[in-house]
Amino acid sequence: MANGTRTYGGNERAMKIGIVGFAGSGKTTLFNALTGQDAPTGYGGTKINLGAIKVPDHRVDRLTEIDNPKKITYAEMTFADVPGGRGQQNLDPQTLGRIREMDALVQVIRGFDDGSGSVEPAAEQLSFEAELILSDMSIIEKRVEKLRKDRSDPNGLALLERCLTHLESEQPLRNLGLGAEELSTLSGFAFLSLKPLLLVLSVPEDAAGEPPPQALARAAEEKGLVFMPLCGAIESEIAALEPEDQREFLQDMGLDEPASSRFIRGAFAMLDLISFLTHGPDECRAWPLRRxxxxxxxxxxxxxxxxxxxxxxxxxxxxxxxxxxxxxxxxxxxxxxxxxxxxxxxxxxxxxxxxxx
Ligand SMILES: Nc1nc2c(ncn2[C@@H]2O[C@H](COP(=O)(O)OP(=O)(O)O)[C@@H](O)[C@H]2O)c(=O)[nH]1
Ligand SMILES: [Mg+2]
CATH class of the missing domain: 3.10.20.30 (Beta-grasp domain)
Structure with a gap:
C-alpha cells in the first residue's frame, strides 16, 4: 500500500545500535550484561554478536496493573557488538563497513586498567572518533574530485565541500548543524561521524559509585554527547538475579534501577524512536515508532x-x-x-x- 509519499512497512523494529570501540574496551562484556548472552570476551574475536533487548518501560508495567493481561510485551531493539581494531590502531575496512550499517552507535571506552598501567578515556574517545572522521573524509574526497571534474552537480558539490572543511577541522559531521534536506541528500553515504553517538565508560567494580573522570565528562559535554559510566560485571550480576532479589540488591546500593535500564532507554531515544501503547485483557504492549x-x-x-x-x-x-x-x-x-x-x-x-x- 502506498499513499504517494511514503511506503508503509515500519522498519522501526529492525533498527540496530552498534556497540563499537577499540578492542579490549569492554564491548562484549557490556553486550553480555545487556542481552544475557555468553559471547566470548577477550581479544581476538572477529564475530559480530547480535542480541534483542527489551526496553524497560514503567508505562507498560502500569497498564499491566490496570488490565492484568495474559501477555506483556515491551518494545525491543537490536544491539550489535562490533569487534574493533586491536589497541588504538586504525580500524580496518571490514570494521568500518560494519559500523556503517548501524543506525546509531554506542562507543565503549576503557575505564579500567587492563594491565598496561594506562587508562586514558578522553584520549581513547578522541582517537576512535578520529577514525570515523578520517573514513568520512576519504569518501568525500573521492566524490568531490569527481564532481569538480564533471560539474554534474554544483549544489551537491558545495554541500560536500562544506562537510569536508568541517571534517578537516577534526569535527564530526554530527555537529555541523545540517538541515533535514541536506541530511536527506547525504543519507546514501551513511557517514560514520553523522551517526548518533552515546558514550559508555566501562569502569571497574570498585569504582562503580565514583565520579567519572573529569576530562572525559568535559569532552562529552562540549560535544553535546550523553555519557554514562557502566560496570559490565555489576550489570551482569544484577541481570542474572530474580526480580525480587534484583529489587533488594538495588535498594542496598541506593539505586532505583540498574544503570543498564537508563542506558537502554538512552539508546532507544537516540534512534529518534518513541513508544505508543496498546492494552487489553490479552496483551499490554509498547510499540516502537519513529518520532x-x-x-x-x-x-x-x-x-x-x-x-x-x-x-x-x-x-x-x-x-x-x-x-x-x-x-x-x-x-x-x-x-x-x-x-x-x-x-x-x-x-x-x-x-x-x-x-x-
Ligand atoms: N576490571 C574490568 N575488566 C573488564 C571490564 N570490562 C571488561 N573487562 C575485561 O577486559 C577484557 C576485554 O573485555 P571485552 O568485553 O572482551 O572487550 P572487547 O574487546 O571490547 O569486546 C576482558 O578480559 C574483560 O573481562 C570492567 O568493567 N572492569
Ligand atoms: Mg569483544
Missing amino acids: GSTAVEAADVIHSDIARGFIRAEVVAFNDMDALGSEAKCKEMGKFRVEGRDYIVQDGDICHFRFNV
Whole structure:
C-alpha cells in the first residue's frame, strides 16, 4: 500500500545500535550484561554478536496493573557488538563497513586498567572518533574530485565541500548543524561521524559509585554527547538475579534501577524512536515508532491490514490513564480522544485503532 509519499512497512523494529570501540574496551562484556548472552570476551574475536533487548518501560508495567493481561510485551531493539581494531590502531575496512550499517552507535571506552598501567578515556574517545572522521573524509574526497571534474552537480558539490572543511577541522559531521534536506541528500553515504553517538565508560567494580573522570565528562559535554559510566560485571550480576532479589540488591546500593535500564532507554531515544501503547485483557504492549509518525503509520507497525482499513484512532495519553486508572474514567473526564489518520502520535499515547478490511 502506498499513499504517494511514503511506503508503509515500519522498519522501526529492525533498527540496530552498534556497540563499537577499540578492542579490549569492554564491548562484549557490556553486550553480555545487556542481552544475557555468553559471547566470548577477550581479544581476538572477529564475530559480530547480535542480541534483542527489551526496553524497560514503567508505562507498560502500569497498564499491566490496570488490565492484568495474559501477555506483556515491551518494545525491543537490536544491539550489535562490533569487534574493533586491536589497541588504538586504525580500524580496518571490514570494521568500518560494519559500523556503517548501524543506525546509531554506542562507543565503549576503557575505564579500567587492563594491565598496561594506562587508562586514558578522553584520549581513547578522541582517537576512535578520529577514525570515523578520517573514513568520512576519504569518501568525500573521492566524490568531490569527481564532481569538480564533471560539474554534474554544483549544489551537491558545495554541500560536500562544506562537510569536508568541517571534517578537516577534526569535527564530526554530527555537529555541523545540517538541515533535514541536506541530511536527506547525504543519507546514501551513511557517514560514520553523522551517526548518533552515546558514550559508555566501562569502569571497574570498585569504582562503580565514583565520579567519572573529569576530562572525559568535559569532552562529552562540549560535544553535546550523553555519557554514562557502566560496570559490565555489576550489570551482569544484577541481570542474572530474580526480580525480587534484583529489587533488594538495588535498594542496598541506593539505586532505583540498574544503570543498564537508563542506558537502554538512552539508546532507544537516540534512534529518534518513541513508544505508543496498546492494552487489553490479552496483551499490554509498547510499540516502537519513529518520532513524527502519523496514526496510520502507527497502525501499520502493528499490522498492514489495520493501516489499509484505517477508520480512526482512539487515544488516551498515558498520564491521564495513570492518574484516572481506567478507560471509563478517562471517557468520563473528557480525556478520551478520537483522531484521524494524519494525527501525529505522541510518546506514551495509548491507542486503539478502528479499522475495516
Ligand atoms: N576490571 C574490568 N575488566 C573488564 C571490564 N570490562 C571488561 N573487562 C575485561 O577486559 C577484557 C576485554 O573485555 P571485552 O568485553 O572482551 O572487550 P572487547 O574487546 O571490547 O569486546 C576482558 O578480559 C574483560 O573481562 C570492567 O568493567 N572492569
Ligand atoms: Mg569483544
